[in-house]
Amino acid sequence: MAVERTKAVPRVLVVGAGIAGMQAALDIANAGYEVVLVERLPSIGGRMAQLSETFPTLDCSQCILTPRTVEVGRHPNIQLLTYSEVEAVTGQAGHFQVRIRRRAAYVDWEKCTGCGLCQEKCPSKVPAEFQRGLGPRKAIYTLSPQAVPNKPVIDRESCIYFQKGRCRACEKFCPTGAIAYEQTDTFVETEVGAIILATGYDLYPLERMPEYGGGNIPDVIDALAFERLLSASGPTSGKVRRPSDGAEPREVVFIQCAGSREPQRHWPHCSKICCMYSAKQAILYRHRVHDGQAYIFYIDIRSPGKGYDEFIQRAMEKEDVVYLRGKVSRVFAEDGKVVVLGADTLSGQQVRIAADLVVVAPALIPRPDTRRLAEMLGVEIDERGWLTAANGDLQPVETNRPGIFLAGTAVGPMDIPETVAHASAAAAKAMAVVKRET
Numbered sequence: 001m002a003v004e005r006t007k008a009v010p011r012v013l014v015v016g017a018g019i020a021g022m023q024a025a026l027d028i029a030n031a032g033y034e035v036v037l038v039e040r041l042p043s044i045g046g047r048m049a050q051l052s053e054t055f056p057t058l059d060c061s062q063c064i065l066t067p068r069t070v071e072v073g074r075h076p077n078i079q080l081l082t083y084s085e086v087e088a089v090t091g092q093a094g095h096f097q098v099r100i101r102r103r104a105a106y107v108d109w110e111k112c113t114g115c116g117l118c119q120e121k122c123p124s125k126v127p128a129e130f131q132r133g134l135g136p137r138k139a140i141y142t143l144s145p146q147a148v149p150n151k152p153v154i155d156r157e158s159c160i161y162f163q164k165g166r167c168r169a170c171e172k173f174c175p176t177g178a179i180a181y182e183q184t185d186t187f188v189e190t191e192v193g194a195i196i197l198a199t200g201y202d203l204y205p206l207e208r209m210p211e212y213g214g215g216n217i218p219d220v221i222d223a224l225a226f227e228r229l230l231s232a233s234g235p236t237s238g239k240v241r242r243p244s245d246g247a248e249p250r251e252v253v254f255i256q257c258a259g260s261r262e263p264q265r266h267w268p269h270c271s272k273i274c275c276m277y278s279a280k281q282a283i284l285y286r287h288r289v290h291d292g293q294a295y296i297f298y299i300d301i302r303s304p305g306k307g308y309d310e311f312i313q314r315a316m317e318k319e320d321v322v323y324l325r326g327k328v329s330r331v332f333a334e335d336g337k338v339v340v341l342g343a344d345t346l347s348g349q350q351v352r353i354a355a356d357l358v359v360v361a362p363a364l365i366p367r368p369d370t371r372r373l374a375e376m377l378g379v380e381i382d383e384r385g386w387l388t389a390a391n392g393d394l395q396p397v398e399t400n401r402p403g404i405f406l407a408g409t410a411v412g413p414m415d416i417p418e419t420v421a422h423a424s425a426a427a428a429k430a431m432a433v434v435k436r437e438t
């Protein structure tokens with residue numbers, strides 16, 4: 001019997017535009033193939049866009065990210081669909097049919113020039129998710145000043161016009177008539193030869209950890225919130241200030257392994273990057289508050305990586321960060337301070353620190369809705385919800401479904417260099433599929 005040979009569609013769908021999705025998209029686009037890059041949020045960059053500086057070089061995260069986001073935004077081979085989600089996928093390797101929902105932004109992005117006047121004039125303020133709730137955003141907003149694309153969306157839930165039928169301030173002040181309250185969701189149908197899933201990670205919420213205040217103590221924040229405090233584009237313009245009263249914290253306690261390596265109560269896995277980023281944050285705190293004291297509670301230090309162990313030594317020896325080997329048993333508010341009770345297992349002593357600010361390094365966890373995506377695509381996830389390679393040892397980016405690949409922290413905790421290498425591997429595998437006949 002003659003077998004019909006057809007050319008694979010020379011186009012790849014990449015889901016998620018954090019550093020993993022962007023790296024994969026750029027590799028593929030630069031090799032001459034088309035990419036459809038789908039991002040759920042209004043702009044690209046993922047978690048890396050929220051970081052201040054990166055270990056171990058202390059490069060400014062936004063400075064190394066921005067050239068990439070700009071390249072993705074302008075690349076002739078990349079169709080960037082932000083504020084969008086994949087709704088349905090049928091077909092097989094070489095020929096997947098994909099349906100993508102583009103959420104209504106209520107702003108005509110063709111007419112919008114990104115001048116920002118609408119955001120300035122909007123009277124409705126809510127806590128900004130991008131700032132981890134430490135600063136406000138408006139009902140019409142972009143994620144950050146460096147957003148790509150630099151086009152705003154209206155959040156219906158906090159828009160006075162959508163909720164009460166009056167206001168329309170953004171419409172009044174928009175110089176190009178770009179506000180479009182009547183906009184509805186639209187759909188894009190496309191065909192691709194391969195798919196890369198790069199949907200990233202979440203942080204285990206403080207609300208789930210009553211031992212660290214359960215999210216009820218304003219001066220106990222998670223590590224991403226601290227990144228925003230350190231960032232020049234953050235709510236305090238890079239000055240370390242405690243959320244409760246805006247004071248400069250003199251003593252800061254960092255707590256590693258919060259919810260990680262705790263199979264009884266929380267998650268069993270090691271989140272892999274917390275030792276490094278906690279050291280980074282303690283160093284950066286000391287750079288901002290020269291006479292401040294930083295403490296780090298740790299179980300043990302895991303710092304394999306080029307220059308990583310030296311970086312930890314630098315925190316200990318040059319920056320005078322006090323490392324306390326042991327678990328924190330309780331954190332509570334008392335007399336304007338946050339009291340941290342713990343054990344120092346090296347000296348065998350109980351420790352009590354009355355801190356001004358506590359920074360918790362929560363477990364990195366799978367995004368809950370990646371499960372829905374995995375079910376829709378028929379790809380495997382493990383019992384905790386991470387996307388899973390078909391053969392983790394020798395095929396770390398291939399799923400059980402031919403033509404569908406994995407990139408970055410959707411698979412498990414990784415730092416940025418590992419994420420980028422993983423994404424480039426996924427791009428190479430995807431290109432091998434779209435290049436061949438099926």
Ligand SMILES: Cc1cc2nc3c(=O)[nH]c(=O)nc-3n(C[C@H](O)[C@H](O)[C@H](O)COP(=O)(O)OP(=O)(O)OC[C@H]3O[C@@H](n4cnc5c(N)ncnc54)[C@H](O)[C@@H]3O)c2cc1C
Pocket residue numbers: 015016017018019020021038039040041044045046047048051053054055084085086198199200201203223224227273277280367369373407408409410414415416417419
């Ligand atoms: C506090 C902290 C500090 C850190 N500091 C450092 C550091 O100094 N150096 C370092 O190397 N690493 C650091 N990291 C790790 C770094 O954040 C990650 O390695 C990197 O951001 C992972 O990128 P990613 O693209 O895999 O995931 P993400 O950045 O999470 O990107 C995933 C993207 O996919 C999108 N998405 C999710 N689901 C969908 C969907 N269904 N459809 C469409 N889009 C979707 C998301 O909106 C997001 O934009 C730090 C992490 C934390 C928590």
